[in-house]
Amino acid sequence: MPPAARNGDLNPAIEAQGLVRTFGDKRAVDGVELRVEAGEIYGFLGPNGAGKSTTVRMLCTLLKPTAGRAAVAGHDVEASPGDVRIRIGVALQDAALDERQTGREILDLQARLYGLSAADRAASIERAVDLADIGDAMDDRVKTYSGGMRRRLDLAAALIHGPEVLFLDEPTTGLDPVSRTQVWEEVRRLNRELGVTVFLTTQYLEEADALADRVAIIDGGRIVEEGRPTDLKRAVGADVIVVDLPPEAIAPAAAVAETVPEVDAVTQGRRGITIATADGAATVGSVAVALSAAGLHPRSLTVRTPSLDDVFLLATGYRMSTVDPTAEAGAGAGLGRAGAAAP
Amino acid sequence: MSVQSTAPVVAGGGMVRPVGFLTDIATVARRSVRSLLREPEAMAPALIIPTFFFIVNIGALESFVERNPGIDYRAFQIPVAIIFAVTGISRASVLVIDIQSGYLDRMLVTPVRRTTLLLGLMVADIVLAVALSLVVIAMGLVFGVRFGTGLLGILVFLALAVAWSLAFTGFPYTVALRTGNPAAVNSSFLIFFPFAFLTPAYLPRELMTGWMQNVAAWNPVTYLLEGMRSLLSQGWDGAALGKGAAAIGGLAVVTFVMAFRSLARRVATG
Numbered sequence: 001m002p003p004a005a006r007n008g009d010l011n012p013a014i015e016a017q018g019l020v021r022t023f024g025d026k027r028a029v030d031g032v033e034l035r036v037e038a039g040e041i042y043g044f045l046g047p048n049g050a051g052k053s054t055t056v057r058m059l060c061t062l063l064k065p066t067a068g069r070a071a072v073a074g075h076d077v078e079a080s081p082g083d084v085r086i087r088i089g090v091a092l093q094d095a096a097l098d099e100r101q102t103g104r105e106i107l108d109l110q111a112r113l114y115g116l117s118a119a120d121r122a123a124s125i126e127r128a129v130d131l132a133d134i135g136d137a138m139d140d141r142v143k144t145y146s147g148g149m150r151r152r153l154d155l156a157a158a159l160i161h162g163p164e165v166l167f168l169d170e171p172t173t174g175l176d177p178v179s180r181t182q183v184w185e186e187v188r189r190l191n192r193e194l195g196v197t198v199f200l201t202t203q204y205l206e207e208a209d210a211l212a213d214r215v216a217i218i219d220g221g222r223i224v225e226e227g228r229p230t231d232l233k234r235a236v237g238a239d240v241i242v243v244d245l246p247p248e249a250i251a252p253a254a255a256v257a258e259t260v261p262e263v264d265a266v267t268q269g270r271r272g273i274t275i276a277t278a279d280g281a282a283t284v285g286s287v288a289v290a291l292s293a294a295g296l297h298p299r300s301l302t303v304r305t306p307s308l309d310d311v312f313l314l315a316t317g318y319r320m321s322t323v324d325p326t327a328e329a330g331a332g333a334g335l336g337r338a339g340a341a342a343p
Numbered sequence: 344m345s346v347q348s349t350a351p352v353v354a355g356g357g358m359v360r361p362v363g364f365l366t367d368i369a370t371v372a373r374r375s376v377r378s379l380l381r382e383p384e385a386m387a388p389a390l391i392i393p394t395f396f397f398i399v400n401i402g403a404l405e406s407f408v409e410r411n412p413g414i415d416y417r418a419f420q421i422p423v424a425i426i427f428a429v430t431g432i433s434r435a436s437v438l439v440i441d442i443q444s445g446y447l448d449r450m451l452v453t454p455v456r457r458t459t460l461l462l463g464l465m466v467a468d469i470v471l472a473v474a475l476s477l478v479v480i481a482m483g484l485v486f487g488v489r490f491g492t493g494l495l496g497i498l499v500f501l502a503l504a505v506a507w508s509l510a511f512t513g514f515p516y517t518v519a520l521r522t523g524n525p526a527a528v529n530s531s532f533l534i535f536f537p538f539a540f541l542t543p544a545y546l547p548r549e550l551m552t553g554w555m556q557n558v559a560a561w562n563p564v565t566y567l568l569e570g571m572r573s574l575l576s577q578g579w580d581g582a583a584l585g586k587g588a589a590a591i592g593g594l595a596v597v598t599f600v601m602a603f604r605s606l607a608r609r610v611a612t613g
Contacts, residue, residue, distance in 0.1 A: 060452050061452065061612065062448055062451055062452060062612060063612050064612040081612075082454055085452060085453060085454045086359045086454050088452065090449070090452040092445055092448055092449065092452075093445070094444075094445060096444050096445030096446045096448060096449050097444075097446060097449075098374070098378075098441070098444075098446050099444075100378050100381060100382075101374065101377070101378070105374070105377070109370060109373070109374055110453070112362075112366070112370040112373075113362065113367070113370055113450070113453040113454065113455045114358070114359045114360075114362070114453060114454065115359060115360035115361060115362040115366070115454075116358050116359070116360070117358070117360070120358040124358065157449075161358060161359050162358060162359075
């Protein structure tokens, strides 16, 4: 491999081929292929246990791949982990910080580990203090910080040495909606102003949709779908009709819906069926009539634009099981909920 | 958002520089010493226990033991008090919290040299061992204990105590790194008891029961105590000091091999 391009023009920021990691008999990551270009925000979307964190840990040199290879910022993670480490910033799940130190001390320690000179350290810490937006609390012990403050400090610590590639493992899990939006804003700004490549794992569809230039959907250790969020959603169809049904009616309803000419695809879920179609408003009537004629009575019929959850459903056969904290109460797994954003 | 990079990014904008081994140790040590200074209350048991035993042992046994000619029981007990103070202290409780919280992983994604993660903590252990030893030595001086070897003797005495303390930290660090479990780290304290009590802690070896004499002969603390005592009573005794130093060195080899192997296993990416 040629020496890494300084700004990643020649090499992708992240590249993985046939990446596998097993724990005992379990294949946590099962043949992941990745190519993330420099300057991209890449979303890695999947439910708990899909293999997101294991993939990130391999890319961050914390875990050795069982098979396959990966390179980050132009350097192989196994052959030259030291070269990878100085070029990446990492904010792992749950904002791991030492509670007995102050925010400033954590930033200082981080800067020293990367060998920043006293002058660079002072400048970097000042930038990080601005970025973390914690104000005077920077000199308080971390144990007094709120969840949002911890995440912002964690993010600032990950950026202290000006990394080329930033790994964010579920950066907003457990955050309130306001803190979440703040983290999103920050990620966008870092990417826009500094050109930092961002590899972001998330179990929130909205997060991937709002932030990522491209999204990979991972399920059971494999990437099942990849592309720009708009393209992925467009592939589902222009519209989605969600039919809420009693359990015994789901299979027969799916069979009936498939006979309707305007219907492109039908997927069965736990609470009903999802129909992809070019024109929801025009098709919903035909579907209702066909179901009624077959003696099936939906609890509700909803037309909406496709969401990433629909992409996920189409790729995996089930909806992501996480309950999104920003969703309306009772919206559950996303069934029947209006799409987050129109393409 | 653009897929194209708008500004070139260099690793650290050129800020990132190779870090020396000693600098890494200093960085890790800075944090661990700071955390030590923030919990002075953690020093309390390490001082109360030896003070308590020193006073109780003297009260109970001084006049009895001193019937044997040539024994100054206060001087005899000061090394015991130091061993009680410094044996088993370590920053292993901090390490285990770092493992559990994921802060260790945050350090591991930096270029920090892996061995310095342990060596830096040991710097704080040395600081604490020096502080505790000085307090106990001061207590001895207040109680009328005199060093036959003078100031240099006190320094050697201190060095032996600190070296012993450091050698012993290998046990709790090994437990912390192997288990990642705070409860296991706390119970690693138990190993202190056979080391501290199956020794001539109360009486010189020649006055001990036969089986206990045999057990004590195999305990490195026996030679440590005798080496330290020689500095108080006998003047410079190269053989006694050599045995004491060898006992520390022997234990250190065993515990450090265990601890650094456990560290290697903990940070292994496999």
